[in-house]
Amino acid sequence: MKSAQLSAPRTIQIANLESLTPNANEAVIAVETAGICGTDLALFSGDYPVALPLVCGHEFAGTVKLLGNAMDTQWIGKRVVAEINNTCIAYEMEKPCRACELDMPNHCLKRNVTGIINHDGAFAEEVSVAGGTLHEIPETVDSLTATLAEPLAAAIQTFEMTHINNGETVVVLGPGRLGILIVFVAALKGAQVIAVSRSEAKRKRATSYGAAHAFSPESADAQIKNLTHGLGADIVVDATGSTEGLVQASQLVRPRGTISVKTTCGLPEHGLNITKLVVDEIGIQGSRCGPFQPALGFLAKHHEQLGKLITSVRSLDETQSALESAYYENKVVIKM
Numbered sequence: 001m002k003s004a005q006l007s008a009p010r011t012i013q014i015a016n017l018e019s020l021t022p023n024a025n026e027a028v029i030a031v032e033t034a035g036i037c038g039t040d041l042a043l044f045s046g047d048y049p050v051a052l053p054l055v056c057g058h059e060f061a062g063t064v065k066l067l068g069n070a071m072d073t074q075w076i077g078k079r080v081v082a083e084i085n086n087t088c089i090a091y092e093m094e095k096p097c098r099a100c101e102l103d104m105p106n107h108c109l110k111r112n113v114t115g116i117i118n119h120d121g122a123f124a125e126e127v128s129v130a131g132g133t134l135h136e137i138p139e140t141v142d143s144l145t146a147t148l149a150e151p152l153a154a155a156i157q158t159f160e161m162t163h164i165n166n167g168e169t170v171v172v173l174g175p176g177r178l179g180i181l182i183v184f185v186a187a188l189k190g191a192q193v194i195a196v197s198r199s200e201a202k203r204k205r206a207t208s209y210g211a212a213h214a215f216s217p218e219s220a221d222a223q224i225k226n227l228t229h230g231l232g233a234d235i236v237v238d239a240t241g242s243t244e245g246l247v248q249a250s251q252l253v254r255p256r257g258t259i260s261v262k263t264t265c266g267l268p269e270h271g272l273n274i275t276k277l278v279v280d281e282i283g284i285q286g287s288r289c290g291p292f293q294p295a296l297g298f299l300a301k302h303h304e305q306l307g308k309l310i311t312s313v314r315s316l317d318e319t320q321s322a323l324e325s326a327y328y329e330n331k332v333v334i335k336m
Contacts, residue, residue: 001016001017001018001019001020001124001125001126002014002015002016002017002124002125002316003015003016003017003055003120003123003124003125003316004055004056004123004124004316004319004320004334005053005054005055006043006044006052006053006054006055006056007052007053008052009044009045009046010044010045010046011320012044012319012320012323013053014316014317014319017124019126020066020126020127020128021066022066022067022068022071022128023068023128024068024069024070024071025068025070025071025090025091025092025130025131025132026067026068026071026091026128026129026130026131027064027065027066027067027068027071027075027080027128027129027131027134028064028065028066028067028126028127028128029060029062029063029064029065029080029082029122029126029127029128029129030062030063030064030065030125030126030336031057031060031061031062031122031124031125031126031127031336032060032061032062032063032079032143032335032336033060033061033062033143033144033146033147033313033333033334033335033336034057034059034060034121034122034123034147034333034334034336035057035059035060035147035148035150035151035310035331035332035333035334036057036059036322036323036326036331036332036333036334037058037059037151037177037178038176038177038178038241038263039058039116040056040057040058040115040323040326041323041326041327043056043116044056044323048116050116050117051118054115054116054120054121055115055120055121055122055123055124055127056115056116056121056123057114057115057121057122057123057124057127057334058084058113058114058115058116058121058122058150059122059147059148059149059150059151060081060082060121060122060127060147060150061079061080061081061137061143061144061146061147061149062079062080062122062127062143063077063078063079063080064076064077064078064080064134065126067131068131070092070131071131072131075131075134078136079136079137079143079146080134080135080136080137081134081135081137081146081147081149081150081292081296082114082127082129082133082134082135083133083135083150083153083289083292084113084114084115084116084133084150084289085105085106085108085111085113085114085133085289086111086112086113086114086119086129086130086133087100087105087106087108087110087111087130087132088100088105088108088110088111089105089108089132090105090129090130090131090132090133091130091131091132092131092132093110096108097109097110106288106289114127114129114133115127123316123319123334124316125316125336135149135292135293135296137149137296138296138299138300140300140303141296141299141300141303142303142307144307144310144313144333144335145299145303145306145307145310146296146299147310147333148181148299148306148307148309148310148331149292149295149296149299150289150292150295151177151178151181152181152185152290152295152298152299152306153289153290153291153292153294153295154178154181154262154287154288154289154290155178155181155182155184155185155290156185156290156291156294156295156298157287157288157289157290157291158182158185158186158237158260158262158287158290159185159186159189160287160290160291161260161285161286161287162235162258162260162283162285162287164186164189164190164191164234164235165234166189166190166191167190167191167192168191168192168234168235169191169192169194169224169227169228169233169234169235170186170191170192170193170194170233170234170235170236170237171193171194171195171196171220171224171233171235171236171237171249171252171253172186172193172194172195172196172206172211172237172239173196173197173217173236173237173238173239173240173245173248173249173252174196174197174238174239174240174241174242174245174263175195175196175197175202175203175205175206175209175211175214175239176197176202176239176330177309177330177331178239178262178263179195179237179239179240179262180202180205180206180209180309180330181306181309182237182239182262183195183206183209183210183211184209184210184302184306185298186210186237187209187210187211187212188210188298191235192212192227193206193210193211193212193213194211194212194213194214194215194220194223194224194227194233195207195211195213195214195215196214196215196216196217196220196248196252197214197216197217198216198217202214203215203216209305213227217244217248220248220252221248221251221252224252228254231254231255232252232253232254232255232257233252233253233254233257234253234254234257234258235253235257235258235259235260236249236252236253236257236258236259236260237249237259237260237262238259238260238261238262238263239262239263240263241263246259246261247273250273250276250277250282253280253282254280255280255281255282256280256281256282256283257280257282257283258282258283258284258285259282259283259284259285260285260286260287261284261285261286261287262286262287262288309330309331310330310331310332310333311329311330311331311332312325312329312331312332312333313332313333313334313335314332314333314334314335315334315335315336316334316335316336318334319334322334
């Protein structure tokens with residue numbers, strides 16, 4: 001099978017590897033489409049160091065091709081997406097780790113992570129995953145749009161960890177690939193959403209995906225304080241992956257509000273005013289992988305609108321240039 005291997009930072013090599021053979025509780029998926037996200041770019045650049053070579057790619061859709069002998073044969077031929085954490089629970093291990101015992105499988109102590117940690121991903125014609133990660137794609141959702149299931153689940157997880165009360169103000173810093181999905185989910189949950197971006201195009205797009213307002217970073221502080229009677233936002237989601245974003249989030253959130261941190265860009269953060277966090281009793285909440293079934297439900301209902309977020313489609317042979325252009329495009333998808 002053909003794969004696009006990250007052999008060194010910013011270096012993709014197209015390689016022909018042996019076809020995959022599943023272990024007992026694994027499935028081999030014939031990949032149809034695989035999306036590029038910020039984590040892939042952090043891996044590509046070397047900002048998120050991992051053992052190389054690695055086949056990246058964890059946002060994907062495909063068809064189940066082979067199954068391990070412990071798997072239900074009804075999965076054969078089904079169009080699926082898959083969660084990225086291959087855990088004790090997903091592998092149906094007899095002796096799960098303590099995290100899995102506590103029903104925290106995304107923090108499994110034995111996990112590997114498809115396309116990121118110790119497990120090759122979906123920038124390839126085939127990918128293997130633990131059987132418990134599989135989710136069937138609704139008939140109304142095409143495979144290209146289905147690549148959005150994983151980031152949409154991550155967007156939903158933002159508000160699983162930090163619940164929105166109807167009418168609360170949610171600021172999203174950086175309405176890019178993931179941030180625009182967070183805008184969309186927050187608006188559907190009844191929040192007054194404010195997007196903040198230097199890009200006029202992204203600000204305009206955010207309003208079409210549910211933001212009530214969209215401001216530049218330079219004007220955001222005064223505008224948001226005005227809209228919140230001088231107090232600040234209830235929740236500020238930092239999806240910028242930058243020091244400046246997290247610092248601005250601490251300035252925009254109200255006392256006893258929450259900063260939700262959403263990027264895994266691999267870069268350290270500096271410059272936070274710790275005294276302000278303590279005095280204003282601000283909560284900081286990270287969140288990452290989320291629930292796939294609600295995400296697939298959102299896609300089934302809103303697939304036409306969400307599918308428009310995909311800006312270009314490239315072939316597997318073009319993975320190098322696809323990753324390079326993904327720094328500037330909203331959503332690039334590789335199609336096998």
